[in-house]
Amino acid sequence: MTEHAVKNTWVEIGGVVLKKDERAPNLPDDTKQVPLEMRVKGFLVHDAEKGGEADIVTLSGRTVRGILTGINPEYDHMFGRPIPELSPIAGEIRAILRERRKTS
Amino acid sequence: MSTDSYKTIMDQKADIMRSSVGIDYEKYTTGPLSFDYEAMLNDTGYDLDAIRDIQDRSAVGNTPLVELRNLTELVRTVSEPGKGARLFVKDEAANPSGSFKDRRASLSAFEAKKKGYKGIAAATSGNYGAAVASQAAKAGLGCIIVQEAFDSHGTAQPEIAEKTRACEAYGAEVVRLSVGPELFYYFLIVLKETGYFNASLYTPYSILGIETLGYELAMQVKSREGRFPDVVMATHAGGGNVTGTARGLIKAGAADTLMVAASVDLAGLHMASDRDFNRKSFTTGHTGFSVPFSTWPDRADVPRNAARSLRYMDRFVTVTQGEVFYMTEALAAIEGMERGPAGNTSLAAAFAIAREMDREHIIVVQETEYTGAGKHPLGQLNLAKQMGIDVRRGDPGENRPGKAIVIPEHPSQIKPVEMNLDRIRRSYLRNALDSLPDGENVTGTDIAFLVAETKSDETYVREAIESHERKKR
Numbered sequence: 013m014t015e016h017a018v019k020n021t022w023v024e025i026g027g028v029v030l031k032k033d034e035r036a037p038n039l040p041d042d043t044k045q046v047p048l049e050m051r052v053k054g055f056l057v058h059d060a061e062k063g064g065e066a067d068i069v070t071l072s073g074r075t076v077r078g079i080l081t082g083i084n085p086e087y088d089h090m091f092g093r094p095i096p097e098l099s100p101i102a103g104e105i106r107a108i109l110r111e112r113r114k115t116s
Numbered sequence: 117m118s119t120d121s122y123k124t125i126m127d128q129k130a131d132i133m134r135s136s137v138g139i140d141y142e143k144y145t146t147g148p149l150s151f152d153y154e155a156m157l158n159d160t161g162y163d164l165d166a167i168r169d170i171q172d173r174s175a176v177g178n179t180p181l182v183e184l185r186n187l188t189e190l191v192r193t194v195s196e197p198g199k200g201a202r203l204f205v206k207d208e209a210a211n212p213s214g215s216f217k218d219r220r221a222s223l224s225a226f227e228a229k230k231k232g233y234k235g236i237a238a239a240t241s242g243n244y245g246a247a248v249a250s251q252a253a254k255a256g257l258g259c260i261i262v263q264e265a266f267d268s269h270g271t272a273q274p275e276i277a278e279k280t281r282a283c284e285a286y287g288a289e290v291v292r293l294s295v296g297p298e299l300f301y302y303f304l305i306v307l308k309e310t311g312y313f314n315a316s317l318y319t320p321y322s323i324l325g326i327e328t329l330g331y332e333l334a335m336q337v338k339s340r341e342g343r344f345p346d347v348v349m350a351t352h353a354g355g356g357n358v359t360g361t362a363r364g365l366i367k368a369g370a371a372d373t374l375m376v377a378a379s380v381d382l383a384g385l386h387m388a389s390d391r392d393f394n395r396k397s398f399t400t401g402h403t404g405f406s407v408p409f410s411t412w413p414d415r416a417d418v419p420r421n422a423a424r425s426l427r428y429m430d431r432f433v434t435v436t437q438g439e440v441f442y443m444t445e446a447l448a449a450i451e452g453m454e455r456g457p458a459g460n461t462s463l464a465a466a467f468a469i470a471r472e473m474d475r476e477h478i479i480v481v482q483e484t485e486y487t488g489a490g491k492h493p494l495g496q497l498n499l500a501k502q503m504g505i506d507v508r509r510g511d512p513g514e515n516r517p518g519k520a521i522v523i524p525e526h527p528s529q530i531k532p533v534e535m536n537l538d539r540i541r542r543s544y545l546r547n548a549l550d551s552l553p554d555g556e557n558v559t560g561t562d563i564a565f566l567v568a569e570t571k572s573d574e575t576y577v578r579e580a581i582e583s584h585e586r587k588k589r
Contacts (some may be wrong), residue, residue: 021130029298029301029302030122030298030301033119034122035122035296035298036122036296036297036298036301039296039297039388040386040388040390041231041391042389042390042391043227043295043296045296045390046268046390047267047294048293048294048296048298048302049268049293049294050291050292050293050294051265051266051291051293052289052290052291052292053284053289053290054289070260070289071259071284071287071288071289072235072258072259072260072288072289072310072487073258074260074289074309074310077305087277087280087281088277089272089274089278089281089489089490089495090274090489090490090495091489091492091494091495091498092261092480092494092495092498093495093498094497095493095494095497095507095525097497097507097508097509098441098445098493098494098497098523100447101442101445101446101523102445102448102449102450104526105190105445105446105449105450106449106450107528108190108193108527109186109189109190109193109450112189112192112193116285
């Protein structure tokens with residue numbers, strides 16, 4: 013089932029800027045194997061389907077065309093779980109200072 | 117989107133740069149190698165007072181200088197008697213977008229507005245993007261930030277993902293690209309299409325904007341302690357932070373204060389590698405930028421880089437990723453200041469250097485940065501683990517960039533590694549001499565320039581020239 017987005021929805025579009033063989037010379041081997049891709053967000057100029065072509069107006073007012081990759085896309089960076097290797101550090105350091113203050 | 121080929125756009129680089137920066141760099145050339153650095157900065161027309169005034173009006177600068185008494189006490193638990201200098205930090209997170217980068221962006225935004233540009237653009241994945249977006253918002257300018265943001269699997273570096281969000285919060289368009297140096301190509305397309313001002317990190321505006329940081333901290337220490345700091349510690353990447361801060365110190369009269377640069381050691385990781393991209397854990401303040409930019413500043417996106425760190429550096433050290441994460445925890449745990457890890461690079465180095473210094477001495481860490489989801493040890497170490505990096509406690513000497521992040525078990529284990537400045541200076545001179553056009557000879561003006569560039573003397577430069585000639589023969 014395709015996802016449909018209506019005009020004026022906040023979306024992300026993307027596309028290939030440079031294909032593998034169009035890329036800069038002197039790239040590391042792994043980077044050479046993949047294209048240069050782009051993603052940018054803005055408001056849809058017209059109704060569009062995810063995976064289909066779409067035009068957007070970005071926050072700077074540019075009109076950009078690409079493939080619709082996300083509809084009201086999520087900011088998914090986060091803190092995540094506490095890191096067990098970090099969790100004890102605060103207690104350890106406070107203990108060092110307590111010890112020093114006891115003896116001085 | 118434009119479909120101009122890579123070569124077509126790159127061939128227009130000089131023209132696009134000239135119209136987007138508004139500086140005729142050619143006119144500062146004084147010899148086959150040399151150019152008039154001070155004239156290039158002076159011709160902007162902004163002196164320190166003017167910059168302080170512009171920054172004051174955009175809520176930039178005048179950040180608190182905080183004495184880190186508990187961290188100083190911790191230093192002294194691992195120092196010889198009589199040693200353990202007093203640690204201070206300039207809380208640059210108090211700037212509008214949360215880092216010292218607001219100082220760099222403020223003057224570019226002011227200049228762009230004055231010259232009638234409709235907007236400003238910058239190619240950056242770090243704090244500078246948020247700073248440019250924030251200053252553009254205040255100045256009523258359009259803003260586009262071009263980031264290197266995700267690898268070929270679509271996985272974003274968490275710190276950069278947070279920058280994307282921050283820039284969009286300030287109303288900027290953010291173009292996110294996959295890994296590769298062609299970011300610069302796309303940036304040129306954007307400049308050409310929009311006619312925006314190029315708020316490059318390496319223009320005179322960007323460097324002059326940081327002078328206020330060095331000046332302020334020198335004056336704050338002087339008014340509180342009656343003298344200037346003994347050491348100022350700056351996180352070092354492209355060279356702007358070291359250059360601008362040191363110039364500000366000199367303008368304050370603190371010419372004897374030692375300027376020490378610190379970078380996170382990322383040796384072995386390739387900056388243009390799609391695979392290494394998400395194994396770096398730090399997006400800036402690392403050797404992947406600081407070493408190439410120290411040894412050849414003119415690799416920047418402008419013809420003459422105004423950030424020339426070798427002119428100002430007295431010492432250069434590296435710290436490990438694990439040491440920086442450890443100090444980030446310490447700063448929160450005993451000073452009550454939760455700040456972003458990248459800004460704490462210089463704090464980790466300062467902690468260890470304070471151990472060598474006398475108790476009466478003062479060492480100032482010249483920045484902090486804001487923290488939040490993504491820009492935080494938790495987000496960054498969770499990604500590191502997901503990428504198969506071994507995160508463990510132990511001797512930080514076992515830290516291996518991209519393979520193992522070793523978090524110290526005790527503060528006594530924090531030991532920065534000395535970078536050999538002599539080797540870096542020689543490498544710079546080799547690069548400079550290699551750039552000498554065919555048929556041209558090094559002039560007396562060039563030699564004086566190279567002496568200033570390497571903070572050395574004429575004998576040193578002449579020896580390097582002779583050695584370069586011998587190798588060519």
